[in-house]
Amino acid sequence: MSLIASAILAPLSAAPLILLLRRLPAALALLGAGVGLLASLGLLVDASHGIGDALILPGLPDLPLRLVATPLTALLSSLVAVISSLVLVYATGYMKQDSEKPRFFAIMLFFVSAMQTLVLAGDWILLLAAWELIGLASYLLIGFWYRRPGVRSAATRAFLVTRSADLGLYIAVFILIAGAGSSDIATTLDTGGRAAVAAGLLLLIAAMGKSAQTPLHDWLQRAMAGPTPVSALLHSATLVAAGAILLIRTAPMLPPEVLLAIGIVGGITSVVTGLIALGEPDLKRLLAASTSSQYGLMLVAVGAGVPLAALLHLIAHAAIKSSLFLGAGVFQHSRDSTALTELAGAGRDRPRIFAGFALAALALAGIPPLSGFYSKDAVIAAALASTKAPILASLALAGTLLTGAYMARTLRVLWRGSGKRRDIAGLGWMGAGLAGLVILAIFLGAAFPAVERLLSVRLPENTLAQVLGLSAALGGLALGWLIPARRLLGPLLPWAQQGFALAGGLDTWMVRPALAVARGCEQLERQLYAGVLAVGRLGLGIGQAVRRSDDRVIDGLIFSLARATVNLGHRARTLQSGLIHRELAVTAVGTVLIFVPLFIALLIF
Amino acid sequence: MPSLVSITLFLPLLGALLVMALRKAPAQVVHSIGIVVSGLTLTGAVLMWSRGVNETGFAQLEQFDWMPAIGAAYRVGVDGISLPLVLLSALLFFVTFIYSAKVRERSHAYVVLLLLLETAAIGTFTALDAILFYVFFEVSLVSMYFMIAGWGHEDRQRAALMFFLYTLLGSLPLLLAILGLYLGSDPHTFDMRVWIDKPPLTGTAAMPALVAMLFTFAVKTPVFPFHTWLPAAHVQAPAAGSVILAGVMLKFGTYGLIRFALQMTPGAFRDAGIAILVLGVVSALYGAFAALAQSDLKRLIAYTSVNHMGYIIVGVAIAALALDPAIRATALDGSVLQMVSHGLVTGALFFLVGMLQDRARTREMDRFGGLLKVTPLLGWSFVLAAFASLGLPGLAHFPAEFQIFLATLRVEPVADVVILGIVITAGLYLKAISRVFLGEPREQWAGMADLNVREVLALGPLLILIIALGIAPAWVLDIIHQTTAALRF
Secondary structure, three states, X not given: OOHHHHHHHHHHHHHHHHHHHOOOHHHHHHHHHHHHHHXXXXXXXXXXXXOOEEEEEEEEOOEEXXXXXXXXXXXXXXXXXXXXXXXXXXXXXXXXXXXXXXXXXXXXXXXXXXXXXXXXXXXXXXXXXXXXXXHHHHHHHHOOOOOOOOHHHHHHHHHHHHHHHHHHHHHHHHHHXXXXXXXXXXXXXXXXXXXXXXXXXXXXXXXXXXXXXXXXXXXXXXXXXXXXXXXXXXXXXXXXXXXHHHHHHHHHHXXXXXXXXXXXXXXXXXXXXXXXXXXXXXXXXXXXXXXXXXXXXXHXXXXXXXXXXXXXXXXXXXXXXXXXXXXXXXXXXHHOOOEOOOOOOHHHHOHHHHHHHHHHHHHHHOOOOOHHHHHHHHHHHHHHHOOXXXXXXXXXXXXXXXXXXXXXXXXXXXXXXXXXXXXXXXXXXXXXXXXXXXXXXXXXXXXXXXHHHHHOOOOOOOHHHHHHHHHHHHXXXXXXXXXXXXXXXXXXXXXXXXXXXXXHOHHHHHHHHHHHXXXXXXXXXXXXXXXHHHHHHXXXXXXXXXXXXXXXXXXXXXXXXXXXXXXXXXXXXXXXXXXXXXXXXXXXXXXXXXXXXXXXXXXXX | OOOHHHHHHHHHHHHHHHHHHXXXXXXXXXXXXXXXXXXXXXXXXXXXXXXXXXXXXXXEEEEEXXXXXXXXXXXXXXXXXXXXXXXXXXXXXXXXXXXXXXXXXXXXXXXXXXXXXXXXXXXXXXXXXXXXXXXXXXXXXXXXXXXXXXXXXXXXXXXXXXXXHHHHHHXXXXXXXXXXXXXXXXXXXXXXXXXXXXXXXXXXXXXXXXXXHHHHHHHHOOOOOOXXXXXXXXXXXXXXXXXXXXXXXXXXXXXXXXXXXXHHXXXXXXXXXXXXXXXXXXXXXHHHHHHHOOOEHHHHHHHHHHHHHHHHHHHHHHHXXXXXXXXXXXXXXXXXXXXXXXXXXXXHHHHHHHHHHHHHXXXXXXXXXXXXXXXXXXXXXXXXXXXXXXXXXXXOHHHHHHXXXXXXXXXXXXHHHHHHHHHHHHHHHHHHHHHHOOOOOOHHHOOOOOOXXXXXXXXXXXXXXXXXXXXXXXXXXXXXXXXXXXXXX
């Protein structure tokens, strides 16, 4: 079997196996993910030697499905495989006490294979399919503990928001296929003119939904209802990454006006969600807001015309953010809560976990020589080099400053104060998964030149960017450590804690109008039904009226005719009295009455 | 020796006669006869499938004289549009017989009616003579009327009568149109193939015929605002009746729309294309919104039928408006596939609601909760079918709707606003899943039994095909595409 198929099918085939056997779910999951990882790395090695791979599958008439391994897709596939394998190692420990492990691991593997399909897809239909399937998988994972309060609405909301935005992808795909006459992604990237503008803007909408960009950022914070390994996977290399990956892959097609829109959306998101993270009282929700913020920075890089910078930040962020979530999961198990007030001092209890968490936090802030420094530097350099540098670079630097501030705030909370420490089952597995990811978060920066070579693109060098980026990061860290978030945010605090929802957010703008229309339809429906019944009744009424008229008028006529006849009979009977002389007289009169007209008639004619 | 088509067509009728002859047989025997006969019919349909269709028109033809004086004959055959529907019908009847094996109330009459209905359904899809078509089309009404009136729920009499009168009155215009086409053909004939090859009515004469046909098929499909019989009939019909009604009988409308309206009056259809398109768009969106407002699970699914059938109307209208044969083929491929998908998905959903109602004696969503824990098999089956119905890729509706929407964008981009429907259906199904299956299980339903073997056997084939059709639609699309790619009008 080809490597490209194995990368998808290995995790996919392990999923039903787990459900059927219901034994050793974690071991089977690791096996499936491991084989998939080897296949992905094989693709990457091949790609680095200039060997591509492609698989064409039957799809719709004239629109076959394609999987392609190019340097970019192979790299993304490896990223997904590495991160998901390490998260699964961690989950082996995290889910140790859960009674529904088979379901958990089966959905996780399904999720991984759907994401592999998405990154390896060579045509729009397969990409769209995978895009929606990761939505399903995240719905099932966010709703994993479906009996707990609040979980179902979180899962429902995540699916609905992303699906609404997915309409953008649907229409964009139709436009691109209609324009190119083919669903091959590489072919459609030649699209130009108005079609490219329309498709580009629609792709941006789809990406905003998946990557939780302002104003569609709200669902991601709520999605924290799922198990922590799910969050680690969702936020790093899978669901949320899909939006940025979409824009990175289509970047060659995007016209300048679309790029500007992407950059501005990303920049605004990185500031807005950065502020939300700064004011957030819950650790996992803080990390979720931070995810939106970092994806905002990637969009800035795409908007600045340097998708490679976005890709590097995506790679670095994947390792960093999954490390942070996995660390947060340990703290959560140890305090049975994710509220920052409950977590005070949780880091000091477990110094090794805290060390990993802190390294990842510093990497996210952009401190050298950790990976985040290089990627963030690339983003800022891209923004500075763009024609819209004043807007994009200032937003990117503000986002960087805020990253430092909220990470410092988190570290301070975790280190200061004290609370009750609880023993945790499965810490070994959790530590192993976390360690692997933290190592990546630290050293991935060293691999970036190799990525540049692989993709044959050079990043712009810019000392100014390094200086500015580093000062923003250090400034942010200092602010966050020294000044309480309350004072930093000032009057913005209550607004930030509401998630900057615009006048009630999604509910006001989408859910309520839809429900109102639905109620309107239902009312119309009742009226229509009543109308049909009324027509039916009218028919019955006419029928009854006819029957009544039958009774009175026609029947009446008939009956009165009958009565008249009977009466006539009665009268006639009186004639037949039986008296001979009267009978003779009647006969004579009758004969005369008959013969007189006859005579008259004969005389006339 | 009669042809395979005729054997498949009349097997259920023979089965019905057999059941009528065995008046003293116990219910189990009667149900076994139903299952075996419908199983044989399904085998016949599969054999028909394996013989396939050809690109030049109808395949597997059989013909002999019936009323030669007026040009009516027994003519049957299939093409890429009707063959998938024959297979779908045979399958749905087979699983319906399995599901119905529990019916103890007047089981003789029940099995006879269902078998009659099966012959009527397959006859409607295979008839190539307009009189024959009309006979099958009407006979199905009678059987369904008795199904609803005899084995339905609370308010069944009224619903059955409404269904019967509505669709009976609805089908009269079709008779007029058939007469018009007959009188327009030269020499006079009821041969549908002749009418398709050389449309008898053209110009202004075609428009009244089209309007008459549109009315009939709009009632049958049903299209807003002629759909009011549907929720009433579905809610009151027994689960098996709902499955056949939604899965098979609604397709009479869309099949007729393609076979009669589009193929026999193509010019007039093109002239009226925009109006029909608007009707389809409004119907699809209206059905979705009306479904969103429901609290009765069965009504909800009934309204999503209006939504899904609306997409088919859109697809057919786009096919008529498209000038490029490739786009036309895409639109029709999607429309025909959507009929198959809808049959499988809605069939499964009505079975599941029926199973819920058998257990809980209610269909109100708010009275349930947490059932995923209590009845995992039922719950996950519902989740799968619901996600299929909301158009998730990898499941049956996606390839069909994708093709319809793609063709729509290429012909009338504005009409693609109909795609909003997939978000609304997502919302309403997630709401239903959340209310019925998620959350903490209620005490009241703690003892609810999960699916039994009979129910798994009825549902299983549908769910497997929903996935098979979603992942690899090619095995059905190849048959459909052979015909749609060759259509010239």
